[in-house]
Amino acid sequence: MLEDTSFAIRPLEKNEEQEGFQSFGNVQNGTERKQYFSFTCERGSGKICFYRDDVVRIVLNPFGEASMSSSPAVVKTPEKVEMHVEETEKEWVLETKKLKVIVHRAPFLVSIYDQQGNALVRDAKPALFDHKGKIACFHEMTEVDHIYGLGEKTGFLNKRGGKWTMWNTDVYAPHNPETDPLYQAHPYFMVLRNGRAHGVFFDNTFKTTFDFRSNSVYSFAADGGQLDYYVFAGPHPKDVLEQYTDLTGRMPLPPKWAIGYHQSRYSYETEQEVRELANTFIEKGIPLDAIYLDIHYMDEYRVFTFDRRRFPNPKEMIGELKEAGIRVVPIVDPGVKVDAEYAIYREGVERQYFCKYIEGNVYFGEVWPGKSSFPDFINKKVRKWWGEKHSFYTDLGIEGIWNDMNEPSVFNETKTMDEQVVHDDDGKLKTHRELHNIYGLMMCEATYKGMKKLLNGKRPFLLTRSGFSGIQRYAAVWTGDNRSFWEHLELSLPMCMNLGLSGVAFCGADVGGFAHDSNGELLARWTQVGAFIPYFRNHCAIGFARQEPWAFGEQYEPIIKQYIELRYQWLPHLYSLFAEAHQTGTPVMRPLLMEYPNDERTWNISDQFMIGHNVIIAPILRPNTTHRVVYLPKGTWVDYWSGEVLEGEKYHLIEAPLEKLPIYIKQGSMIVLGEPKRSTAIPDERLTLHVYKLNEGEATYTIYDDDGLTFAYEKGEYVRQHVHAIFKADEIHLQMETEGTYRPTWKLHVAVWGANEQTKVMINGKQTSFDEKTNTFIISS
Numbered sequence: 112m113l114e115d116t117s118f119a120i121r122p123l124e125k126n127e128e129q130e131g132f133q134s135f136g137n138v139q140n141g142t143e144r145k146q147y148f149s150f151t152c153e154r155g156s157g158k159i160c161f162y163r164d165d166v167v168r169i170v171l172n173p174f175g176e177a178s179m180s181s182s183p184a185v186v187k188t189p190e191k192v193e194m195h196v197e198e199t200e201k202e203w204v205l206e207t208k209k210l211k212v213i214v215h216r217a218p219f220l221v222s223i224y225d226q227q228g229n230a231l232v233r234d235a236k237p238a239l240f241d242h243k244g245k246i247a248c249f250h251e252m253t254e255v256d257h258i259y260g261l262g263e264k265t266g267f268l269n270k271r272g273g274k275w276t277m278w279n280t281d282v283y284a285p286h287n288p289e290t291d292p293l294y295q296a297h298p299y300f301m302v303l304r305n306g307r308a309h310g311v312f313f314d315n316t317f318k319t320t321f322d323f324r325s326n327s328v329y330s331f332a333a334d335g336g337q338l339d340y341y342v343f344a345g346p347h348p349k350d351v352l353e354q355y356t357d358l359t360g361r362m363p364l365p366p367k368w369a370i371g372y373h374q375s376r377y378s379y380e381t382e383q384e385v386r387e388l389a390n391t392f393i394e395k396g397i398p399l400d401a402i403y404l405d406i407h408y409m410d411e412y413r414v415f416t417f418d419r420r421r422f423p424n425p426k427e428m429i430g431e432l433k434e435a436g437i438r439v440v441p442i443v444d445p446g447v448k449v450d451a452e453y454a455i456y457r458e459g460v461e462r463q464y465f466c467k468y469i470e471g472n473v474y475f476g477e478v479w480p481g482k483s484s485f486p487d488f489i490n491k492k493v494r495k496w497w498g499e500k501h502s503f504y505t506d507l508g509i510e511g512i513w514n515d516m517n518e519p520s521v522f523n524e525t526k527t528m529d530e531q532v533v534h535d536d537d538g539k540l541k542t543h544r545e546l547h548n549i550y551g552l553m554m555c556e557a558t559y560k561g562m563k564k565l566l567n568g569k570r571p572f573l574l575t576r577s578g579f580s581g582i583q584r585y586a587a588v589w590t591g592d593n594r595s596f597w598e599h600l601e602l603s604l605p606m607c608m609n610l611g612l613s614g615v616a617f618c619g620a621d622v623g624g625f626a627h628d629s630n631g632e633l634l635a636r637w638t639q640v641g642a643f644i645p646y647f648r649n650h651c652a653i654g655f656a657r658q659e660p661w662a663f664g665e666q667y668e669p670i671i672k673q674y675i676e677l678r679y680q681w682l683p684h685l686y687s688l689f690a691e692a693h694q695t696g697t698p699v700m701r702p703l704l705m706e707y708p709n710d711e712r713t714w715n716i717s718d719q720f721m722i723g724h725n726v727i728i729a730p731i732l733r734p735n736t737t738h739r740v741v742y743l744p745k746g747t748w749v750d751y752w753s754g755e756v757l758e759g760e761k762y763h764l765i766e767a768p769l770e771k772l773p774i775y776i777k778q779g780s781m782i783v784l785g786e787p788k789r790s791t792a793i794p795d796e797r798l799t800l801h802v803y804k805l806n807e808g809e810a811t812y813t814i815y816d817d818d819g820l821t822f823a824y825e826k827g828e829y830v831r832q833h834v835h836a837i838f839k840a841d842e843i844h845l846q847m848e849t850e851g852t853y854r855p856t857w858k859l860h861v862a863v864w865g866a867n868e869q870t871k872v873m874i875n876g877k878q879t880s881f882d883e884k885t886n887t888f889i890i891s892s
């Protein structure tokens with residue numbers, strides 16, 4: 112209590128922060144092994160291992176032999192790499208084609224360079240540890256360094272100047288600049304230094320901290336475990352993402368319905384309410400792909416049940432909605448109600464699947480169902496069991512699950528499980544203190560794998576609140592309990608961009624804001640942003656103003672509808688970007704620096720983002736505001752609405768009345784759009800490749816498509832339509848090349864912007880005639 116008053120800032124005796132810490136001392140001996148280098152120090156030992164030419168892992172253990180085991184974030188094993196080692200009196204030099212690691216003997220220090228001689232990571236002073244197992248390291252930071260990533264953090268895009276903690280926490284209190292940590296732990300960051308980027312991943316599941324406050328040194332530290340980190344050589348930000356997601360995995364392609372518009376509320380409480388909601392969308396012609404069932408659907412909050420009074424015929428309801436192109440996504444929390452007559456609880460107890468104290472007694476915590484137990488998702492058998500239990504949902508026709516409260520959140524002082532609880536890591540008992548940050552990740556692994564098996568070839572959709580590095584392999588991430596504040600709309604941009612820079616391409620914030628009463632203007636502006644954010648769901652908390660698209664009356668409804676429709680029109684472009692993220696790790700939603708790393712004016716832009724490499728979104732983020740400044744980088748840019756051409760490398764003051772979301776397309780590039788439609792369940796008949804002409808230049812673009820529902824794409828059943836455009840004064844040449852065995856449902860049209868009557872459009876060498884009806888050039892296949 113007192114800590115909430117000025118008492119919190121009482122004078123303290125002394126700063127004890129680094130007391131009792133010691134270093135590893137000097138290196139005593141080093142040995143070159145097959146693909147790694149192993150060494151012992153006066154205190155502790157280490158290993159340095161190359162995973163690829165451009166990825167190196169450093170492991171230090173203060174108390175014994177450095178272990179090469181990893182957290183479940185890591186899915187890669189080292190590739191065959193040629194490592195060249197040279198030993199001198201002072202140091203060892205370990206080299207690959209891309210990296211040079213110098214191990215300094217006395218005292219032990221590591222420096223990592225690329226093969227152009229650029230310093231990536233250099234110990235600023237020796238790494239430290241204390242007798243309790245705390246461990247820290249300190250790297251040089253240059254004046255120009257910008258720091259990105261760290262997953263789901265508040266504040267602006269550049270994380271420099273702050274200190275950040277990773278300890279998954281349920282935070283209903285407002286997400287302020289100082290609110291840290293939140294629900295996700297991504298002990299990973301990217302450094303942009305004069306246009307060149309590298310990444311650092313600290314693979315440690317304990318509570319970790321990242322300190323970027325000083326001018327010349329940054330540090331990261333953990334409460335226990337090894338000092339185990341990877342350095343990714345870059346040099347382009349996209350290379351860093353490729354390297355990091357090669358190590359921690361990439362997002363599988365989501366089903367198309369998962370990237371449509373979703374409607375949620377805590378809670379749509381009855382079958383009748385859900386049906387009425389769906390009917391309103393249908394009557395009003397507002398597109399919709401999913402409705403969420405929050406905790407009220409359950410029988411006294413027992414997971415894997417329906418309350419039969421509120422939902423007498425869930426199967427029928429789910430089936431009928433699916434016919435109308437609307438999926439139902441129920442919430443599933445980890446807490447299992449203590450009730451000796453409840454099958455899930457009984458089984459969990461009988462099989463010893465719940466988290467326990469070391470003495471064997473089950474850990475109980477208070478959550479929605481009252482006294483609850485928590486499945487030990489760290490254990491493989493438990494994950495399999497939990498996954499299989501989802502047949503309850505799939506039997507009803509459900510294809511998507513929403514995992515909430517999986518930090519895990521517990522209603523007590525610490526907000527989570529007792530740190531003394533132990534997890535059974537397939538035979539090894541480890542404390543919750545050590546594994547807290549991966550509890551959510553492992554729950555998602557259980558859910559995703561279980562659903563995937565049960566759906567028999569169909570793609571599951573999973574949404575999660577908590578996660579750790581690697582969560583992108585299983586789930587989309589939403590940023591938890593935001594509020595209907597303009598500040599939170601603004602905050603959602605850098606937060607989602609940094610999630611994308613942390614490997615989580617599929618993310619979004621509650622559109623309209625979760626807590627507090629939204630309003631028409633805010634919902635309209637937020638829906639404009641949501642339409643271009645990878646995960647697009649309107650969600651609102653219990654007790655606050657309704658915020659369905661029509662909730663604030665006729666002034667706002669058409670604008671909100673227009674932007675939900677725009678989302679569906681843009682889905683082919685977005686889906687192609689999802690395919691790119693799945694393949695390479697490059698996020699769908701990108702900060703400008705991802706495409707223009709050499710332009711320093713992009714390094715701190717938190718209020719604009721890119722969708723792919725050629726589209727800039729610059730939303731209005733303030734009330735009663737119709738103007739803003741937009742920065743456009745190199746090139747010329749076309750206003751999507753008016754066709755006006757704006758010069759790049761300039762700041763523009765632009766006007767955007769409520770019905771306008773500012774969108775800019777780079778001249779000399781392409782995007783593919785579809786027609787608005789009610790649901791992704793309706794196949795596209797026509798896609799239009801919009802070509803923004805230049806007088807001279809070239810561009811490439813890839814349209815990706817597949818059935819949007821199954822894993823057939825893994826067997827080549829997809830189409831990649833590669834387009835290579837050559838622009839001349841009055842000619843455009845489009846070279847088309849198709850890859851994959853999927854036969855799309857659509858016919859491709861071409862619309863040219865910035866052309867005149869004389870402009871000839873050549874497709875694969877043949878002149879194509881203009882179709883007056885559609886105002887496009889039709890490609891005959």
Ligand code: MIG
Pocket residue numbers: 283376377405406442515516576591592625650652
């Ligand atoms: O503490 O299930 O973030 O989206 O509606 C509330 C009820 C628990 C928190 C989630 C929110 C959800 C709510 N849950």
